[in-house]
Amino acid sequence: MKRIFLISLMACMLTVVIIAAGDTSDTQTEPSSQGDTLFAQGEKEFNASNFHSAADMFTLAQEKYSTAGDRAAYIRARDMSFLSTNAGTNFPYNRSEIETEMAQAFPNASAAQRDAWLDAPMTATLKSEGEVWYFSETIHNVRNHNPSILQEENTRAHHTPLYDELIPLITASWNNGNGTYGAPVTYTGSTVLNIPRENLPANGTLKVWMPVPIESGSQTNVTILSMEPSQYVQSSTGVGGDIGLVYLEIPLEEITDPFLNITARYSFVQHEQRFSIDPAKVLPYNTSSPEYLQYTASSKNVALTPEIKATALSIVGNETNPYFQAQKLYWDTITTHPYSHAPHFWLDVTGIPESQYVLETGIGDCASQSLYFAALCRSLGIPARATGGYQMIEGSAGTHIWAEYYLEGYGWIPVDVTAAEGGDASYNATPDDLHRYKAYYFGSLDPYRFIIQKNLDLPVIPDAGDAVIPPSGWVQLPKIACDTCTDNPMTLSFMFSKVTVTKE
Structure with missing residues (x-):
């Protein structure tokens, strides 16, 4: 029987800003120079995280550059307006608006409880235009930060998404001999x-x-x-x-x-994939190989900072075997960093590495968590990367990212932090089943995957x-x-x- 999965793409309904305000620039100045002034004002607002004001300035600069016939400058202002608009769109709610959304989403919770959720350190906010704004996925994240909410919802539905589809595969016997x-x-x-x-x-x-x-x-x-x-x-x-x-x-x-x-x-x-690894047979790394050097270095979203290394060392303690080190990093990540949608657009345009975002906030989604895990591994000299594509699990098909780390003698080993954490939403999993489910995703991976890139931090080809x-x-x-x-x-x-x- 054929099953067709229409992959759900994140609905980014990107808004084009239309400016109704009058032009306050000097009418005697050439349009291109006026555009430069407005563009500089936009950059100042953008760097201050005042994205709405920045979008206004960049859009007005577009108009001036268009009048002047300066196409290159027009494109530059167009793209900065786009970035500003959508960075701001990641955080659409002020406090009163998010309180209204919370009341509708959680009517049975007290106002004090809802306020506590909003004021928790793991709630993603942005200070912009002199006000605190809340992430568009705040409601979703509150659910994921409180597994009891998801468990109650799944109890009523008699179904836990992902977990119920995957647990039969995970608990089935492996009939491939010693093969991976x-x-x-x-x-x-x-x-x-x-x-x-x-x-x-x-x-x-x-x-x-x-x-x-x-x-x-x-x-x-x-x-x-x-x-x-x-x-x-x-x-x-x-x-x-x-x-x-x-x-x-x-x-x-x-x-x-x-x-x-x-x-x-x-x-x-x-x-x-099901890797069977004997830690005693893990070979020393070839630390001069190009692949080792690539995947133990910093990259755009895998930032090797002193804080990341200190965190990794605090987790692994005196352990020196890379297999056991990676295992400790995995369990710490899925235990202490709850799944949360992340403001990727804002992170991308502001240049904040995804791994740094998880380190500072303690939360992240499949991309953020995978890049964070990779950063922890790399800081210890374990090659690691985040792999991108889709998951194709019936009812939950969509974009997905997971991690891999490298062991000499075994190759690239899969790690899916997000899939593992999904088990916490189960309303009827036994402790043994839940542990087995989470242990599976350190070294094993279901076949419902579509791989497009082995490393997220790669330029497109040809380079744009x-x-x-x-x-x-x-x-x-x-x-x-x-x-x-x-x-x-x-x-x-x-x-x-x-x-x-x-x-x-």
Whole structure:
């Protein structure tokens, strides 16, 4: 029986700011100079986290640059307006507004209890425009910070998402002898970017990076079945690299149909992984190898700071075996860092590493937690990375990220902190079942995965430089660049992308 999973993409309904205020700049000044003044004001507001004011300034700067015919400056202001608008959108609620939302979400809790949840250190807030603003996912995070709430909800539903779907697999006997990979599952899928022609400029070049699957230890038989429109394909990474991308350049004056449809179709086989590791047989690292050097160094979202290393050392104590060290880091992460949606857009545009966010707040989602785990490992000299793509568990399909750490003699070992923490929401799990469920995700992984990149902190290929905004290298969605678009083109990807995967 075939099962079709329509991968749910995070709904980022990106708002274009329309400015009604009058222009207070000197009318005798040239428009381009006026734009520079407004842009500088926008940068000042942006650096102060006053994102609403910054968006206003950048949008006004766009208008001045447009009048002056300064296209390069216009694009720069356009993209900064986009960044400012959506960084602010991550935190849409002031105190009175979030209190109203909390009262509706938790009517049976007292006002004092709701206030306590809001005032807890793990509640994500932003001070902007002289006021404290609350994260758009505050309600969701309060639920996850209080497993009893989820357990009550799941008791009423007689179902725990993810846990109920996965526990039969996890508790089943492993029938693959001593092998690491088994239980293969075949998938076919497509990534579609279907943009109405009216949403595109008349001319110019639309540059698109389409994500596709890659080969890995668990993901094999990867085939790119088709890439349309093929005449615009400029390059492909193939399926054997660390990131899967097909790059297209589309001359917009050639597009006359009502829609521009870009479609990648592919197939792959995913295997369950179960590593059986003898710690005594873990070999010393080759500390001069390029891979070791890459995955024990700092990167954009894996920040190796003195605080990270001190934290890792406090967790592992006197342990020196990298397997046991990673195991201690794993259990500490899933025990002390509750799952929470994270303000990725805000983190991305402000340059705050995801690992640092988890270190400072104690919370994070699949991306943040995986990057934090990788940072802890790297600080001890254990190669580690965050792997990106999708999970395809029935009823809970969507974007997902997990971690891997490297043991010499065994290879890359999977770790899924977020999946493990999902067991805490179970309303009927026994302590033994819950421990077994969590232990599984240190060294084992279900076959319901779609891998696009082995490392989140990679540039797209070919490198887009500053052309793709936001700058994150995550490619679960198509990346788009366009110098003739009025609005930032990534809005097109958020609005008109769809990923569909069929389990054969």
